[in-house]
Amino acid sequence: MTAPVLEVEGLRKEFVRGFLRKRTVAVDGISFAVEPGEVFGFLGPNGAGKTTTMKMLMGLIHPSAGKATILGAEVGDLDAKRRIGYLPENPYFYDYLSATEYLHMVGRIYGLDRATRDKRAAELLGRVGLAMAQGRAMRSYSKGMLQRVGLAQALIGDPELVVLDEPMSGLDPIGRREVRELILDLRAQGKTVFFSTHILADANLLCDRVAIIVKGKLRDVGPLGELLSPKVHRIEVLWQGDEALQAQLREQFPASHSSSSEGQVFVAEAQEQLDRFLAAILAGGGEVSSVTPQRETLEQLFVRDAGLSPEEQRS
Amino acid sequence: MGAIGASFNRMWAIALNTFREAVRNKVLAILVMFAVALMAFSLVLGQLSLHEEIRIIKDLGLAGISIFGVVIALFLGVNLLSKELERKTVYAIIPKPLHRHEFLLGKYLGLVVTMTALVVLMSVVLWGFLVAQGGHHGVIMVRAEILILLELLLLMAVAMLFSSFSSPWLSAMFAGALWVIGRNTAELEAFAQGKLEDTAGGSLLEVLLDLLPDFRMFFVSGANFDETVVSVHESFVSWAYVGSAAVYAMTYGGMCLVAAVLLFRRRDFV
Ligand SMILES: Nc1ncnc2c1ncn2[C@@H]1O[C@H](COP(=O)(O)OP(=O)(O)O)[C@@H](O)[C@H]1O
Ligand SMILES: [Mg+2]
Numbered sequence: 001m002t003a004p005v006l007e008v009e010g011l012r013k014e015f016v017r018g019f020l021r022k023r024t025v026a027v028d029g030i031s032f033a034v035e036p037g038e039v040f041g042f043l044g045p046n047g048a049g050k051t052t053t054m055k056m057l058m059g060l061i062h063p064s065a066g067k068a069t070i071l072g073a074e075v076g077d078l079d080a081k082r083r084i085g086y087l088p089e090n091p092y093f094y095d096y097l098s099a100t101e102y103l104h105m106v107g108r109i110y111g112l113d114r115a116t117r118d119k120r121a122a123e124l125l126g127r128v129g130l131a132m133a134q135g136r137a138m139r140s141y142s143k144g145m146l147q148r149v150g151l152a153q154a155l156i157g158d159p160e161l162v163v164l165d166e167p168m169s170g171l172d173p174i175g176r177r178e179v180r181e182l183i184l185d186l187r188a189q190g191k192t193v194f195f196s197t198h199i200l201a202d203a204n205l206l207c208d209r210v211a212i213i214v215k216g217k218l219r220d221v222g223p224l225g226e227l228l229s230p231k232v233h234r235i236e237v238l239w240q241g242d243e244a245l246q247a248q249l250r251e252q253f254p255a256s257h258s259s260s261s262e263g264q265v266f267v268a269e270a271q272e273q274l275d276r277f278l279a280a281i282l283a284g285g286g287e288v289s290s291v292t293p294q295r296e297t298l299e300q301l302f303v304r305d306a307g308l309s310p311e312e313q314r315s
Numbered sequence: 316m317g318a319i320g321a322s323f324n325r326m327w328a329i330a331l332n333t334f335r336e337a338v339r340n341k342v343l344a345i346l347v348m349f350a351v352a353l354m355a356f357s358l359v360l361g362q363l364s365l366h367e368e369i370r371i372i373k374d375l376g377l378a379g380i381s382i383f384g385v386v387i388a389l390f391l392g393v394n395l396l397s398k399e400l401e402r403k404t405v406y407a408i409i410p411k412p413l414h415r416h417e418f419l420l421g422k423y424l425g426l427v428v429t430m431t432a433l434v435v436l437m438s439v440v441l442w443g444f445l446v447a448q449g450g451h452h453g454v455i456m457v458r459a460e461i462l463i464l465l466e467l468l469l470l471m472a473v474a475m476l477f478s479s480f481s482s483p484w485l486s487a488m489f490a491g492a493l494w495v496i497g498r499n500t501a502e503l504e505a506f507a508q509g510k511l512e513d514t515a516g517g518s519l520l521e522v523l524l525d526l527l528p529d530f531r532m533f534f535v536s537g538a539n540f541d542e543t544v545v546s547v548h549e550s551f552v553s554w555a556y557v558g559s560a561a562v563y564a565m566t567y568g569g570m571c572l573v574a575a576v577l578l579f580r581r582r583d584f585v
Binding site: 055088105 | 324325332339340403
């Protein structure tokens with residue numbers, strides 16, 4: 001088995017702001033791995049911690065805890081950086097430079113010679129549809145054009161791993177489709193793509209696997225097909241029994257008991273726990289009224305958490 | 316190509332970009348035009364004074380290069396790094412295959428190139444004015460201009476240090492304040508040894524004056540040096556003096572850059 005291209009272990013970032021030392025946990029101990037050649041989606045609502053995670057991987061932010069390995073090296077390793085291309089979220093580039101000049105500068109940093117820089121810059125600007133504006137100062141560029149420069153500068157070093165933070169943002173429907181095609185092209189060339197998005201449809205069309213992050217915590221990692229199909233997260237059991245049995249079961253199964261007008265309610269988190277719980281009711285002379293799987297789709301997960309920022313605590 | 320050559324190439328990429336950004340900025344062109352306008356004004360003043368035309372052009376010309384140079388140095392030293400952080404252009408650069416210190420030193424190198432070009436440009440204009448009035452530029456003026464350039468390079472290193480951890484306006488204010496203090500060390504020293512003698516404030520001020528950059532040594536025309544008045548018209552400093560001022564500027568500026576690198580390394584780009 002080949003080593004993962006990107007491996008994240010217990011990565012955490014806590015921001016401390018202002019006079020009151022207000023703390024925000026933006027990323028709360030996440031772990032996952034991206035395998036060579038896959039398109040891996042990093043999916044979550046706004047404010048989930050996607051950008052913060054990517055910035056930690058790119059050496060822009062120092063993690064509060066945890067560890068990341070990229071292409072077998074620690075974050076910041078120059079040889080590894082040479083094999084990575086990165087598109088920041090809502091990128092902005094120098095006011096008075098043209099796209100061509102900028103790509104040349106980035107090419108120089110990657111250590112490319114002049115001929116290679118010329119060739120790749122022209123090729124990439126054509127590829128992202130900026131050929132007609134390549135000589136103009138970038139201060140006159142629209143948001144969508146800056147996004148396109150961002151894609152070109154991420155690819156100028158011919159990287160093995162491409163990290164894109166919201167690559168479709170700021171683009172019109174045609175631009176979005178072009179970016180999707182670009183990502184699929186990269187995969188066809190054997191590159192690994194790690195990109196973030198808050199749009200399910202984009203992830204659905206492109207990703208081999210996704211990691212779902214909500215409020216700084218990793219909810220799920222896997223092929224999107226599996227995660228998208230309604231998945232049983234919890235099973236609700238409605239049951240009747242005398243006081244002694246209620247007390248006994250509450251002790252035996254500590255979590256998630258409540259009572260309703262129809263009887264006692266218990267929420268099982270796993271099949272195995274459910275089986276044991278049902279057996280215990282029957283053994284204690286109780287009665288099972290109903291067993292209901294609680295299904296949650298990804299949309300529901302998003303909608304439930306959308307707009308909520310991570311818990312902000314004061315120390 | 317060795318590791319040092321590769322590292323220099325990366326810094327040069329940043330420097331070239333910094334130079335282009337700086338010289339294409341209209342604010343810079345306007346400031347240079349002001350300096351040239353001041354020199355032109357010295358021609359008018361020269362006409363009004365009897366037989367002192369050359370003297371006035373030299374004095375006002377050097378003052379113009381120095382004053383507008385300081386404004387440009389603060390503008391560039393603070394603006395170019397803070398703007399990178401504010402506009403988030405730095406987000407795309409730091410993840411590229413270069414070290415953080417290469418980015419910072421590359422920016423400074425770009426400022427050095429820009430500032431050197433500007434001082435040379437303004438000096439050439441001054442030389443033109445002098446020749447047009449029948450005067451000549453001479454080695455003494457070159458020494459004075461080199462000293463001004465050294466002062467500006469040091470000031471930019473100080474400005475970069477501040478902007479590596481603080482906001483643009485605060486950085487400009489701090490660096491500007493240090494320049495004003497550094498230009499007036501003699502007066503402040505006299506104050507510490509006179510009025511404030513034997514007070515805690517006096518001792519503190521003296522220690523501070525030793526630690527803060529001494530900008531006075533770079534603008535010597537008309538200054539009182541070891542009890543003789545030094546000016547570009549008669550007795551002026553030697554090449555040896557220029558050399559020792561260069562060593563001071565490089566040592567002090569170097570320490571500022573090292574501190575800036577250390578602060579910049581720890582920074583989170585959020
Ligand atoms: N500099 C900062 N100081 C405090 N909180 C921050 C800072 N940057 C981001 N956050 C918080 O961290 C959380 C995650 O943000 P981000 O990583 O940008 O999310 P996403 O990219 O998924 O939209 C948000 O709640 C945001 O408010
Ligand atoms: Mg984001």
